[in-house]
Amino acid sequence: SWSNEQRYRAITDAKDGELSALEAKVTKSIWRQTYHIQPNYGLLNDPNGFCYYNGKYHLFYQWFPFGAVHGMKHWYHLTSADLVDWQEEGVALMPEFPHESHGIFSGTGFVEEEQLYLFYTGNHRNETWQRRSSQCLAILSSDGKIEKVTEPVISGPPKQYTHNFRDPKVFKKGNHYYMLVGAQREALEGCLLVYVSDDLKSWKFKQELKTNHESFGFMWECPDYFSLQGQEVLLVSPQGLKAKGNDFQNIYHSGVFIGEFDEQMVSFDTHAFQELDKGFDFYAPQTTQTPDGRQILIGWMGLPDTDYPSDKDGWANCLTTPRELSIKNGRIQQQPLQELKQKRVKTKHQQVRVASSRERLKTIFSEAGEYQVTIKVEDAKKAGIAFSVGENEETVCLLDRESKYFSLDRTQSGIPVATDFGTVRKMIYQQPTIQLTIFLDQSSIEVFVNDGEAVFSSRIFPKEDSRFIELFAENGTAQIDITQWSYE
Ligand code: FRU
Missing domain, CATH: 2.60.120.560 (Exo-inulinase; domain 1)
Incomplete structure (x- = not known):
């Protein structure tokens, strides 16, 4: 078991030879994947910042370098011309400021004016180990340099919500930018909070998003939003749903609401929640749109609070293969990415x-x-x-x-x-x-x-x-x- 001191180290704190020794151990693991995205060592979880920018796809993932535990999270960066062959770009975001001292948590890649805006959650633990969460911004320019905005763009949750406040999803609709943040009411119920901005830097809280799923789990993580075939889709990973029939069999679940935002962007009219995957290991997926208009989804092929046999080999988890989404009879369909045929x-x-x-x-x-x-x-x-x-x-x-x-x-x-x-x-x-x-x-x-x-x-x-x-x-x-x- 890992102490907090061991878990909360950034990659720059590695001792000489520490990571190469870990990598050598990982290489011997019989469960190393051959074509799925996996960490070279340590633990991978959510896909982050998935987008098409400057002529290629960018994808990041949550990464803890030092072993197969959930510790200090970094964003690890990959790029690809075709979503099939990925090039490793290395660590993109690591903790530097006090407000992110305990990890760079999940978020969005949003392209505007030839820059890639990376919105993420700064995770901080105070002296009494209470969580403090803020929403933060870093900007990647076409020369590949990433510059962080030194202060959070949203310093904390509004009153009546806990510091389980994370995973910003940013998009543009009409003349405004919107941010949906995964949140928890003080009554320990999950929901999304809506923020609005005109410049991507200063954000104003609108209100909690109203849905007809008012009491649906204890925390909503990793929201995503897109339109598909003229309909609006809200994707979320609500925690705390109970198993029902063949649904919600795993510890946590991810799924979609197909529906519609109202003009004020404060309510989403939706019907059923569709679980996205029927297997054992799937969580926190994200989507992006290809230049030819396809909506592509990648998920974490793993779950929080779950041990995996590869842990003892010094690594854990991988991402799913990319999938193409469509809507048929009011339900999301997922097909393998066409480009995989190249393999x-x-x-x-x-x-x-x-x-x-x-x-x-x-x-x-x-x-x-x-x-x-x-x-x-x-x-x-x-x-x-x-x-x-x-x-x-x-x-x-x-x-x-x-x-x-x-x-x-x-x-x-x-x-x-x-x-x-x-x-x-x-x-x-x-x-x-x-x-x-x-x-x-x-x-x-x-x-x-x-x-x-x-x-x-x-x-x-x-x-x-x-x-x-x-x-x-x-x-x-x-x-x-x-x-x-x-x-x-
Ligand atoms: C989901 C999650 C996110 C958080 C990240 C931390 O798996 O818990 O809510 O941002 O992982 O690694």
């Missing part, structure tokens, strides 16, 4: 008819890459595909025709994670055919269902040699088609 190197295909049996593939193995799987159930009660199969290990995608659901099962995926929250995730599914697009990496699986109706994002921690793929049908027959594109 396809080799392809293999196999079609198998399984009749009350289980078959291990002899030419296709669980390797980092993409899989298209179609399961057509004829008269079987259950059919599916198991990845990363080895001795007592497997990660199972299952179509259950009897109970009418599709599930991702990580009961036997390897070293267990967060088992208090269960080991199976389900969605109701009525049809006899299902089409899956699956992204597999050394320690993760992302399963897209049909046209992006649902995504299941999960970390898995199998043994190194759990590499087989098996197809199965129970009590009857099924036809299973698998195409693999390996990435290297």
Whole structure:
């Protein structure tokens, strides 16, 4: 366990050789990803400042360098021309001023007048370890230099709200700039606060955003806002929702409201809250728009307050693959980023008819890459595909025709994670055919269902040699088609 002194050090406090020793340890981890964004060492959490600026995509993430714990957070910076190959730019923001002495927390990248405005939360702990939060600004210019505004642009929460006050989302609407800040009422209920500005530097508090989700968890984190197909979308990570049916099964959740702001920008008329991911590890996603108008989402493939098996190797967490959003029948659909097809190197295909049996593939193995799987159930009660199969290990995608659901099962995926929250995730599914697009990496699986109706994002921690793929049908027959594109 880490003392506060060990947890609250900035990267510039590293002792000689400390970080290279940590990196050497991390490199030996069998769970290092091959194509997902992950920290070189230490702990990654939320994506931050996702935007397109000066001819490329910029993406930052929350980073604690010294080990797999939530400690002093920095913003680590990456850039990309195509959202596929990322170049590491190093640490962009680290604590310098008293108001951010305990971390640079999450926020937005907002482009205006050829500059990239980075809004973030300054996290400070006072002498009695009480949290003090302020909203802060740094400006990245086209020459790559980042300059911080030395004082917070918002020094603290308004009366009647706690210092759980963070993760500013900034955007322009009409003639004004707006900021939504994740907040908590003194009654310990989550909400968003609305600020307005005409110059991005001086901000005025308007009021709490009114929604018809007045009492919905104890804290709202990481708001995002965008318009899509002529509709407005508010994205948020509310903490403290209770499990309901197949929804909200993890410790914390992220989702969207589709609705409409009123003209005053103080109420958002919305109907249902749609959970964004049905898997085990997903939180605090952010979106940006591509120059050709697509809305792209990236999430943290991990959760707060959760231990991961790679912690002992000196690193934790990664981001999801990028996804393209659309709205269909009033719901957000998520499809894999088109550009990911660039990564396809080799392809293999196999079609198998399984009749009350289980078959291990002899030419296709669980390797980092993409899989298209179609399961057509004829008269079987259950059919599916198991990845990363080895001795007592497997990660199972299952179509259950009897109970009418599709599930991702990580009961036997390897070293267990967060088992208090269960080991199976389900969605109701009525049809006899299902089409899956699956992204597999050394320690993760992302399963897209049909046209992006649902995504299941999960970390898995199998043994190194759990590499087989098996197809199965129970009590009857099924036809299973698998195409693999390996990435290297
Ligand atoms: C969400 C979060 C944010 C905060 C950041 C700190 O995971 O708790 O609310 O800004 O992580 O790392």
